[in-house]
Structure formats: structure tokens, C-alpha cells
Amino acid sequence: MEIREAIPDDNDALQFLQSKCPQGTDLVATAINTPDFFSRAKAYEMYKVYVACDGNQILGSTACGFKNVIVNGKIKLVGYGFQAFVAPESRRLGVASKLHQHREEYAAQQGASLFYTLVIEKNIPAMRYIERRGFYLYRTIIMPGLAIYKKMNTATEKQVRAAREEDLGALVALANKTWQNYEMHEPLSAEVLSSSIKRTPGYDIGNFLILEENGEILAFLGYLDWAQVMKITVDATSSKMKMMGVLLKFIGLFKLMPTMIKPGDTLEQIIVTLSGFNDPAHLSLLLKHLNNQMLEKGVDFLFCVCDPHNPMLKSLKGFVRIDTAINIYIKDLQKGKLDATKPVFISGVDM
Numbered sequence: 001m002e003i004r005e006a007i008p009d010d011n012d013a014l015q016f017l018q019s020k021c022p023q024g025t026d027l028v029a030t031a032i033n034t035p036d037f038f039s040r041a042k043a044y045e046m047y048k049v050y051v052a053c054d055g056n057q058i059l060g061s062t063a064c065g066f067k068n069v070i071v072n073g074k075i076k077l078v079g080y081g082f083q084a085f086v087a088p089e090s091r092r093l094g095v096a097s098k099l100h101q102h103r104e105e106y107a108a109q110q111g112a113s114l115f116y117t118l119v120i121e122k123n124i125p126a127m128r129y130i131e132r133r134g135f136y137l138y139r140t141i142i143m144p145g146l147a148i149y150k151k152m153n154t155a156t157e158k159q160v161r162a163a164r165e166e167d168l169g170a171l172v173a174l175a176n177k178t179w180q181n182y183e184m185h186e187p188l189s190a191e192v193l194s195s196s197i198k199r200t201p202g203y204d205i206g207n208f209l210i211l212e213e214n215g216e217i218l219a220f221l222g223y224l225d226w227a228q229v230m231k232i233t234v235d236a237t238s239s240k241m242k243m244m245g246v247l248l249k250f251i252g253l254f255k256l257m258p259t260m261i262k263p264g265d266t267l268e269q270i271i272v273t274l275s276g277f278n279d280p281a282h283l284s285l286l287l288k289h290l291n292n293q294m295l296e297k298g299v300d301f302l303f304c305v306c307d308p309h310n311p312m313l314k315s316l317k318g319f320v321r322i323d324t325a326i327n328i329y330i331k332d333l334q335k336g337k338l339d340a341t342k343p344v345f346i347s348g349v350d351m
């Protein structure tokens with residue numbers, strides 16, 4: 001078996017292999033990066049995509065990206081590992097382990113202080129594999145999925161508008177203030193955010209909504225359209241979703257309720273990437289605006305990703321929500337561990 005960097009010509013074979021690799025054991029879903037396999041990795045200024053091959057045959061693949069984030073009060077380079085999948089017939093042969101070894105060595109060469117990866121709840125093979133590589137479970141965070149099924153009330157005296165290039169300075173100042181005490185937050189400048197928006201497929205300055213009063217930005221939120229980067233099909237719903245489906249059907253007899261996801265559904269979903277606010281009520285207003293915009297576009301779900309102490313969770317009243325737990329696994333590559341007492345920030349771009 002040989003490990004090498006993926007090349008553009010691997011695109012179709014990698015997409016085909018992804019279609020054979022559903023993730024999870026309770027909620028089971030297949031994600032195929034489409035139209036471009038490499039689009040997800042392009043969200044990172046610095047990234048590597050690796051493949052494991054036996055002759056011409058690709059057995060598996062994985063990727064990593066890098067960013068500068070807060071680690072115990074200091075700004076440090078960290079590596080993020082994502083997109084690990086191995087052909088079903090080649091599993092338990094050490095393919096994912098070898099692929100990981102390459103990305104971790106690369107991260108160490110770049111001077112990364114730690115390496116992290118995210119594993120959805122109950123994805124047992126992925127958890128065991130990453131634990132075997134020496135990772136520890138740092139925190140379990142929440143990914144609320146908000147069902148988009150009805151128009152929400154957004155009456156306000158305040159103004160809501162799409163961001164423009166000249167707002168970037170004010171947006172990063174507000175984001176940096178909101179998340180300054182969060183581990184793994186990437187302190188941003190207008191230039192860093194602007195280049196992140198430009199290189200990430202499905203991202204645009206128009207994806208940032210601003211709430212303003214007398215020229216002052218009270219809150220903002222940015223979102224990424226997943227449908228432009230990957231096609232996600234549900235193979236099996238979780239037990240939580242099944243129970244919720246029954247409940248929604250019952251309440252649906254009396255008032256308008258969303259229909260629950262079912263196996264075979266291809267989901268149209270967006271994810272909140274970055275926000276800034278002082279008052280969760282202001283963020284709530286923006287989420288409701290976004291709900292109304294996306295309702296017209298036929299989007300099914302709006303996802304957020306938050307530490308359990310994130311005040312964003314106070315903005316979700318009025319939404320029908322299904323939470324998914326996401327485990328953050330960490331491997332320290334240098335001294336200076338993350339502060340375990342502080343909340344953590346994970347960007348929606350990582351999901």
C-alpha cells in the first residue's frame with residue numbers, strides 16, 4: 001500500500017469511494033463532495049488531501065487543514081483532520097491509521113501545536129480508530145439542526161441587510177469580541193475573513209446577514225450552503241429522530257409541523273459559520289430572517305455548532321430543533337494543552 005497526495009485526476013474515483021462509505025451507526029448518512037471532491041479542503045488556506053492506493057486502486061482517503069487559533073490564551077497553529085474514509089473491503093487493515101500518520105507527521109512538520117478531529121455521536125469505528133491514534137475526547141459539543149418549514153415572525157424596528165465588503169472590519173471586531181474567551185477561536189482580521197470567503201465554495205459576503213440600529217452593527221451571522229460542496233443522503237435515521245418524527249406527526253394534527261427526515265432523503269442544508277452578537281435576542285432575529293430566506297429556496301435545515309455554554313443556544317427558541325452531539329478529539333503535538341475550563345469554538349466551516 002502506498003500513501004500519496006491526491007491529484008485532480010483522482011476526483012471521480014474518490015467521489016465513487018465516498019458513495020460506498022456511509023458514516024455512523026445510529027444516524028447513518030453518506031456525504032459525497034460534489035461537484036468537486038476537493039471543494040471541502042479548499043476552505044483551508046493550507047491543506048493536504050491524501051489517498052492510500054494499491055496499484056491503481058484507491059483504498060481510502062483523508063485530509064487535513066490548518067489554522068491559527070487560541071490555545072490556552074495564545075495563538076497557535078493547529079491541524080484539523082477530516083474526510084477519513086476507507087473502502088468497506090479494506091477496513092481493519094490499518095489503512096486509515098497509515099493515512100492519519102501522514103497527515104499528523106505533516107502537521108508536526110508545520111509546527112502545529114495540536115491536531116483535532118470531529119466525530120459525530122455513535123460513529124463507533126471512527127471513535128475507536130482515532131483513540132487508537134492517541135487522541136483524547138476533549139469535549140462533546142452540540143449541533144442543533146433547525147427545521148425550516150414555516151415563515152417566522154421577524155417584525156423589528158431594526159434593519160436587517162446583507163453584508164458588504166466594507167463591513168468586514170466591523171464584523172471581525174464583533175466576532176473577535178464575542179468569542180475572545182473561547183478556546184480554538186481563530187482571531188480574524190478583515191483580510192483573513194475576506195480570503196476565507198473567497199476561497200471557500202458556497203461562501204459569499206452576501207451570506208452574512210447584519211442587524212443594525214442607527215448605523216451600529218448589533219449582530220451578524222454568516223452561513224455556508226452545504227449543497228454547493230456536498231450531497232448528503234440519509235441512509236438511516238437515529239432513534240432520536242424516529243421518536244421526534246412520531247411526536248411531530250402527532251402535534252402536526254393540530255398545527256403546522258415539519259415532516260421528519262426519512263431514509264433516502266437528500267438534504268438541502270446550510271450551516272452557520274461565524275456570528276457576533278452581544279444579545280442572543282439579536283442573533284435570534286437574524287436566524288429567523290435566515291429561516292425565511294431559506295424557506296423560499298427550499299432548504300430543509302439550518303445547522304449551528306456550539307459549545308454547551310455558547311449563548312447562541314439561547315437564540316433558538318421558537319425553532320423545531322434536533323440536536324446531534326459532536327465529539328472533539330485532540331492530540332497534543334507540543335506542550336501547552338487546551339484550557340479544559342473554557343468553552344470551545346468550532347467554526348461551521350469545519351463540519
Ligand SMILES: CC(C)(COP(=O)(O)OP(=O)(O)OC[C@H]1O[C@@H](n2cnc3c(N)ncnc32)[C@H](O)[C@@H]1OP(=O)(O)O)[C@@H](O)C(=O)NCCC(=O)NCCS
Binds near residue numbers: 023087092128
Ligand atoms: C473509520 C474508518 C475510516 C476506519 O478505517 P480503517 O482503515 O478500518 O481503520 P484501521 O484499520 O486503521 O483501524 C485502526 C483501529 O481502529 C479501531 N477500529 C477501526 N474500525 C473499528 C470498528 N469497526 N470497530 C471497533 N474498532 C475499530 C481498531 O482499534 C483498529 O485496530 P485493529 O483493527 O488492530 O483492532 C472506516 O471505518 C470508515 O471508512 N468508516 C466510514 C466513514 C467514516 O465514518 N469516517 C469517519 C468520519 S469522522
